[in-house]
Amino acid sequence: MRCPYCGCDETQVKDSRPTEDNTAIRRRRVCNGCGGRFTTFERVQLRELSVIKRTGRRVPFDRDKLMRSVQVSLRKRPVEPERTERMVSGIVRQLESQGDSEVSAEQIGTLVMEGLKSLDDIAYIRFASVYRNFAEAKDFSDVLDELSSEDE
Known part of the structure; x- marks a missing residue:
């Protein structure tokens, strides 16, 4: 090393x-x-993964980049780092065990949103605002409505 x-x-x-x-x-x-x-x-790394970006470009999967994006959405939220680590490790295991060496950025984003929904609602909204490319306040309102309808 x-x-x-x-x-x-x-x-x-x-x-x-x-x-x-x-x-x-x-x-x-x-x-x-x-x-x-x-x-x-x-x-442990089961296989080399490539991420297919929205533009069609292929880049190597970077676990640390995934962790940083999750941590940005969880900044100043009361979530233990161990729970974040477990969530990211679970996402990586899911991606590696799917059998494909290429995964889409959308697939990763969906898995992150599912994980964040169970960790912290505010982090979920923060991540969704970037992942879904929110353009106006109504987009936030729609996600809040989704969350409140699932809680009922």
């Missing part, structure tokens, strides 16, 4: 532990060159 501080290829693992939900291994490393300490995570 390359050191993020000095770029040295010689690093040493000092500690390995499973994460809270046992979906990854957390490794504490020390650089033999500069002595810098950093953490890496190792996850």
Whole structure:
């Protein structure tokens, strides 16, 4: 593993532990060159996934990008990070187990919206506003009506 501080290829693992939900291994490393300490995570990857964007362009699937977009919608909301991690891990497992090496951005967005609906209504609305490309206040009203009709 390359050191993020000095770029040295010689690093040493000092500690390995499973994460809270046992979906990854957390490794504490020390650089033999500069002595810098950093953490890496190792996850199982069933297959390489490509995302087909709305424009038709294909890009490699990036779990971290998915996590960042979910975290943006959950910013300043009372949701534990472990629940967010479990939701994202579940989405990635679903995508990898479908059998296709290519998934559409719409498919990912739908799975995220389903997950956010069960986590936090406000985060769901925030994500929907970007995912569905809201243009006016009526779009927010429509999503609120959807949520309230499902609660009844």
